[in-house]
Amino acid sequence: MTLIKQEDFISSIHQALQYIACYHSPDFLAALHHAWQHEESDAAKDAIGQILINSYLCAQGQRPLCQDTGIVVSFIKVGMDVRWDSSLSLQELVDEGVRRAYGDLNNPLRASIVSDPAGGRINTRDNTPSVVHVELVPGNQVDINISAKGGGSENKAKLAMLEPSDSIVDWVLETVPTMGAGWCPPGVLGIGIGGTAEKAVLLAKQSLFAPIDIQALKARGPSNKAEGLRLDLYEKVNRLGIGAQGLGGLTTVLDVKILDTATHATSLPVAMIPNCAATRHVHFTLDGSGPAVLPVPKLEDWPQIALDASTPSRKVNLDILKKQDIASWQPGEKLLLSGKLLTGRDAAHKRIVDLIAQGKPMPDGLDFTNRFIYYVGPVNAVRDEAIGPAGPTTATRMDRFTDVMLSKTDLLGMIGKAERGDDTINLIKQHQSAYLIAIGGAAYLISQAIKSARIVAFPDLGMEAIYEFVVEDMPVTVAVDSKGHSVHSTGPAEWRAKIANIPVIVE
Numbered sequence: 001m002t003l004i005k006q007e008d009f010i011s012s013i014h015q016a017l018q019y020i021a022c023y024h025s026p027d028f029l030a031a032l033h034h035a036w037q038h039e040e041s042d043a044a045k046d047a048i049g050q051i052l053i054n055s056y057l058c059a060q061g062q063r064p065l066c067q068d069t070g071i072v073v074s075f076i077k078v079g080m081d082v083r084w085d086s087s088l089s090l091q092e093l094v095d096e097g098v099r100r101a102y103g104d105l106n107n108p109l110r111a112s113i114v115s116d117p118a119g120g121r122i123n124t125r126d127n128t129p130s131v132v133h134v135e136l137v138p139g140n141q142v143d144i145n146i147s148a149k150g151g152g153s154e155n156k157a158k159l160a161m162l163e164p165s166d167s168i169v170d171w172v173l174e175t176v177p178t179m180g181a182g183w184c185p186p187g188v189l190g191i192g193i194g195g196t197a198e199k200a201v202l203l204a205k206q207s208l209f210a211p212i213d214i215q216a217l218k219a220r221g222p223s224n225k226a227e228g229l230r231l232d233l234y235e236k237v238n239r240l241g242i243g244a245q246g247l248g249g250l251t252t253v254l255d256v257k258i259l260d261t262a263t264h265a266t267s268l269p270v271a272m273i274p275n276c277a278a279t280r281h282v283h284f285t286l287d288g289s290g291p292a293v294l295p296v297p298k299l300e301d302w303p304q305i306a307l308d309a310s311t312p313s314r315k316v317n318l319d320i321l322k323k324q325d326i327a328s329w330q331p332g333e334k335l336l337l338s339g340k341l342l343t344g345r346d347a348a349h350k351r352i353v354d355l356i357a358q359g360k361p362m363p364d365g366l367d368f369t370n371r372f373i374y375y376v377g378p379v380n381a382v383r384d385e386a387i388g389p390a391g392p393t394t395a396t397r398m399d400r401f402t403d404v405m406l407s408k409t410d411l412l413g414m415i416g417k418a419e420r421g422d423d424t425i426n427l428i429k430q431h432q433s434a435y436l437i438a439i440g441g442a443a444y445l446i447s448q449a450i451k452s453a454r455i456v457a458f459p460d461l462g463m464e465a466i467y468e469f470v471v472e473d474m475p476v477t478v479a480v481d482s483k484g485h486s487v488h489s490t491g492p493a494e495w496r497a498k499i500a501n502i503p504v505i506v507e
């Protein structure tokens, strides 16, 4: 009989969450580096390069890879011969570990969880509750797979109840383009097949815990149908040309994982869940001998990346920027922004738009006139930082507010990540505005350009408050120019056509 002590369990969860917040796993790093080495699209290569540099900086500085430090999801197998030295439930034990990890003063993580999701959406401030799945199994150990899942990638989860003779490959190839770039490709697709609706979704999520091994599988060849399907999907999804950050390129997925189980004769449930560029998960077991000890990675194991600086970026002074300056920006052009930015994301936009609809004034000190807004919910600062990791959130969610923001607040433009909808692109054109992107998954790197930060409005919203940032040479790319050209349309179209003529190389 194994006895698991409460403190060992809680501190293992705490340490595991801190660990995955700062370190990419070696398999993910190797796959990303492989993608970077083989990428031929300049924009995609630059994006992957920024994610790799960010990864190194986070490992070195012990800071989160992404400002979205995720919702905690654990799959826990409890051996039937295990006893617990605790009066707490397993959910309470995990949540106490989450609370300690997210409130860790050395490296606080962002609290992103809101209660009352269909109503008040109040931030719980400690990132609890987490999602806990438990299985009782023979044995005397506790086996834990834990992840911190980013909201942008989780939002793109899909479930289809296909008919038995439908093609899973066709469904995946039709569905991946509808997911846009908000899931921060390149990442991993987890696919669950069979069972019932909820079982397929669980399998998809669990499949993402397996290490990335597609290059080894390519080299040795498939030994069963599921492996054959993985290879087929890996090649075909990458041939869609979506590329890193949806900018068009050779690598959209680093691997495709599949788990399957038996299903009803009438059914073919299929679920697909992507993991983003900040893929975070770790596995450990507890056997009663103490807390988990995770291997500290060596900084020498990170690839040394130099970004291509052959095309100089245009320097932009945000403090004197006018509409006529924006008119000369080209789609895909790289800019270095300096000056003042306002931030704001989902909850703040909702409040602003509601205030305007009610004819009420903006909060004191908040004025969007001739400003750019950066869609971001940053991590709190530690030590001498102006702000913690502060990468972009998915701009597409802000589309519904853009008409009011551009027509009623004199906002000049927006910064985020991923594509904008057609209506929003038309609004950008109509207002001679622009939409810029920063790289999702490069949050700590981006935060180095933020020299000061202060809250301007809605402090009760936590990370969703409106800040004013003063930035210096913040790297961004013009994603929609003032004439309505979108690189998220042109990039993938260009690379899909190019890939059609590039032979598949099996190394």
Ligand SMILES: O=C(O)C[C@H](O)C(=O)O
Pocket: 067, 068, 150, 151, 152, 153, 182, 183, 376, 377, 391, 392, 393, 394, 440
């Ligand atoms: O919440 C965030 O900061 C980002 C979110 O995960 C997103 O990708 O949209």
